[in-house]
Amino acid sequence: MSFEPVVLFFVLGVLAGLLRSDLKIPAAIYEALSIFILLAIGLKGGVELAKYPVASLIGQGLIIVAIGALIPLIAFPILHRLGRLARADAASIAAHYGSVSVVTFSVGLTLLGHEKIDYEGYMIVFLVLLEMPALVIGVLLARWGVGGVRWGKMLHEVFFGKSIYLLVGGLVIGFVAGPEGIKPLDKLFFDLFKGVLALFLLEMGLVASTRIAALREYGAFLAGFAVVMPLISATLGTVAGWLLGLSVGGTFLLATLFASASYIAAPAAMRIAVPEANPALSIGASLGMTFPFNIFLGIPIYLWMARTIHGG
Amino acid sequence: MSFEPVVLFFVLGVLAGLLRSDLKIPAAIYEALSIFILLAIGLKGGVELAKYPVASLIGQGLIIVAIGALIPLIAFPILHRLGRLARADAASIAAHYGSVSVVTFSVGLTLLGHEKIDYEGYMIVFLVLLEMPALVIGVLLARWGVGGVRWGKMLHEVFFGKSIYLLVGGLVIGFVAGPEGIKPLDKLFFDLFKGVLALFLLEMGLVASTRIAALREYGAFLAGFAVVMPLISATLGTVAGWLLGLSVGGTFLLATLFASASYIAAPAAMRIAVPEANPALSIGASLGMTFPFNIFLGIPIYLWMARTIHGG
Amino acid sequence: MSFEPVVLFFVLGVLAGLLRSDLKIPAAIYEALSIFILLAIGLKGGVELAKYPVASLIGQGLIIVAIGALIPLIAFPILHRLGRLARADAASIAAHYGSVSVVTFSVGLTLLGHEKIDYEGYMIVFLVLLEMPALVIGVLLARWGVGGVRWGKMLHEVFFGKSIYLLVGGLVIGFVAGPEGIKPLDKLFFDLFKGVLALFLLEMGLVASTRIAALREYGAFLAGFAVVMPLISATLGTVAGWLLGLSVGGTFLLATLFASASYIAAPAAMRIAVPEANPALSIGASLGMTFPFNIFLGIPIYLWMARTIHGG
Amino acid sequence: MPDQNMLLLTIVTESVLEDTLIDEIMALGARGYTITDARGRGTHGLRSGRWSVSSNIKIEVVGDAALVQRIVERLQAQYERDYGLLMFTCPVELQN
Amino acid sequence: MPDQNMLLLTIVTESVLEDTLIDEIMALGARGYTITDARGRGTHGLRSGRWSVSSNIKIEVVGDAALVQRIVERLQAQYERDYGLLMFTCPVELQN
Amino acid sequence: MPDQNMLLLTIVTESVLEDTLIDEIMALGARGYTITDARGRGTHGLRSGRWSVSSNIKIEVVGDAALVQRIVERLQAQYERDYGLLMFTCPVELQN
Ligand SMILES: Nc1ncnc2c1ncn2[C@@H]1O[C@H](COP(=O)(O)O)[C@@H](O)[C@H]1O
Ligand SMILES: Nc1ncnc2c1ncn2[C@@H]1O[C@H](COP(=O)(O)O)[C@@H](O)[C@H]1O
Ligand SMILES: Nc1ncnc2c1ncn2[C@@H]1O[C@H](COP(=O)(O)O)[C@@H](O)[C@H]1O
Ligand code: NA
């Protein structure tokens, strides 16, 4: 099975937390690392996008967003009906799983690099597209029949939240500047990307270690959901990618995107838009369980799925 | 007209501020980025200086400093007489415009790189030399006839303020170490320079967005000054560079230096030395207006001016 | 005598402190730089370790740790009997000098690079091994006959303190990933190492400048100790390295390790384990005196010693 | 020494509310506020301050009793149910 | 406005004690605490806040007199001798 | 519990004054001080804390009434006119 050394930094972080090491990454550094990762991914996407006729991607993009929108709609009844979670909590968790994780996606990218597998460069554009709709759907689910969506505030939070703002901003700059114009920035944003990702995973591990306990509190159902849901979403992504004619690498990335759960954009947006939802539940599940599951087991499984469906 | 993608990061920052995105660059990161830029520029200057016979630069340096000293002396009466600003405010603003902006200069440098235009490497030394005198002149203008200059405190602030201290320190280290000795540091200080500049411009945009409103408050006169003054100074620089026999690149850099207004060294020094001046005025003008004017319109204009005077 | 430009950044920091410049490196950046350096050194050591049959190093490692353990046992009576320092203070200082300084070691490494001298890559493993035992011995010395070692807390502090945790963690990741697996991280952790070291030395200088005064307060004895002790330890290291058949570079690095005094791991561990010791004494001596002595004079001397004993 | 009896209202809450609460407080008539970053623990569990989702801020407002009461009532009504929130007051003497 | 008379205990001490003191405070029955990073000067000299060895924290605990007394006594007995430590109290009115 | 009645003087002002004010406060006889980084808004407008030019600090000094009065008077005379400055006091009980 494929293995990427960068995930060891996550383990280092989790162990530091569990062993109560005094290792701490200052909040300012966490912010800086996440700004770097979001901008770098956006720029990379923009540069790739500049290579393709944008119009030709609109159709595929719409289909992928539509399929992606199914994920929160599948997750919500599972959580609300089956899991008996309160409407707000179920909706907020559904939004987290419908949205995507830039770091999980980045680990997927490094695996492709490691295994020397090609992929459609414009997949990063879909990352940006997929981040938002689930958040809006989550708010709608939370307010269904209850009323009182503060649309203005919510949409502002979704579109101008730092996460999506930096991804889109990077995308536009990368697109406008093109591969040549962006070149002098390569040394910072592209060459250092994987090292910064390693440091970010270290911090994610530290944070996740405090979330694992929280998750335990909420019982087996949520933990089970946090493992099963990504597998469902990845299957959806694999089939969708294959039907859309993506390559093995592209199919794998789409499955990884669908399977990943947000823990940067979604928590901030949900805290404002659905404040009565308990953030410990959604972050415990997405960061404490799904994220490690994805980077250690999920990603190799999704690569196997992509290869299998392409008959490899 | 020449266009440098790195300035798009400034736009991204300004928009984030105006659209009230929650994007924030932590203060610690701002400090780190500015320390990096000041040190890197200083080192680069020192390495360049090591290539020239220092003695031969002293004459040119003195002339340039003397001409540069005219800028606050031109700016002050415009602000005080014409603009009817209080003596202290006029003096403080004059000091900001007489001093220079490392970031504006850096954007000028990247444009030369982009356009593959050579320049005299020792220009960076002039950057360092030009940063200080205007601050002293500003204090003198503020205290003229009023008395009570706390010289000790003021000169200390000017020379040991972090901005000039790091520039000079970097210059000396670069000079002592020389191109060979500095080589292992290249990967950090020179290769990453432009990427770090992009991040700094993002932050500058965020800060500038909060200053634009302040500027509006103080009316059309100051806004007009913030556009006209750099053009006057750039003209002075272009003619001076040409008379001194600088190349097109060198002339352009001198014009850019003269045209740029300080917003790192000057605000700190003026706050201590001329505390009765309102910092909202000087920073609003220099960062909210002149800085964006320079990087978007001024710099291309100054390059055109340098080319024109050299008959290109 | 050999000279390494990177130490000039330490001078720049000390002068900034003494001249009361307002230059400050934010605490968050200090933390980030130290995390980077510890991880990078650990990773480098792990990659090197992967090249050697680990079993063959165990014997040598044990001998070196045993000799290294002599250092605090030599230092303690000097401080307690001769210097009439309180038991706790003497024990704490002995622990600092028995442990090692990653930054001093790094300056030694850059000198070898500069002089193009080879060394046994696994020396970094000894750095990790040597960091801990002296801390335990220090606590034992402090509590000898007094009783009341809170072993649990102390050992936890020693092993899971961020410093040793990151070194060991980096070592394991580097070892598991191997040279190939670590490659994409090279651009961050190895290429930028020296530049980051320069920035860290700048900060160390700033901190040290505040310690020099403290040291003066405690008189000539401690200052003398801070210069003589490293020379004793380095002699021990030089002889040990030569007897163990290390190369000139390896012998030099061992001498440098022995001569260096900790100021990251030891202060934190001693503050918890021997709280009645005055940290101003140990940090004043190790950072205010021994560290600059080592990087400016000690390191060239130790290189000369290593060359001499190898008959070069 | 001047003798202006005022109250200091201290609010500890989630960082995510910073912009919103500032708007509320200024709209209710405060002449200023001071904010510091914080971390802590309360009925909503640990807030480690390690990432923005889990950070607190401390907002301090000096004002008269009427202003403080308006702010307290507004925050109780609007944010207490859903957000980590602690508010307490203490009489202070303004010195300038 | 509710009228719950409580004490605010402010503790300024060395950052290295953060985890230890939090455990003590919670074990003694506090329902919460708030921490901010600080620097300063006192009888133990300058604490510049420039690196972790030389940083302070400010811990604030709102509680009744009995809890505050338990915490104060414990910290006096256990940490006052060896560590930089300042503790003071001030009556506050809880507002939620 | 000891019963040492003291005042806590809180000063909120511009970061640029940190070194200067520390010198003043110690020269006036304070035995210590505690500083935290802050941001805020007052009569001098928004201080966002985003860069050093626009940052505040909060200085806290525990001392007797005479010391506090000396500091207040000095700061009023020397800095109030030109700098953002807020000062207020509150009686506290020293606990160690
Ligand atoms: N008893 C207390 N003493 C001091 N700070 C508290 C206390 N209770 C809560 N806090 C602070 O207020 C925040 C929100 O409180 P809560 O709503 O109880 O979770 C916590 O994260 C703490 O920072
Ligand atoms: N008089 C004081 N006013 C305000 N803070 C103080 C005072 N004395 C001490 N401190 C703070 O408490 C810390 C520890 O005090 P000490 O144990 O006296 O060194 C210092 O580093 C200061 O941050
Ligand atoms: N009413 C207030 N309540 C709390 N903090 C204030 C208040 N007024 C001013 N401040 C703080 O004191 C600083 C300086 O105040 P000023 O001189 O009024 O601009 C502001 O930036 C705020 O941080
Ligand atoms: Na998803």
Ligand code: NA
């Ligand atoms: Na200028």
Ligand code: NA
């Ligand atoms: Na040693």
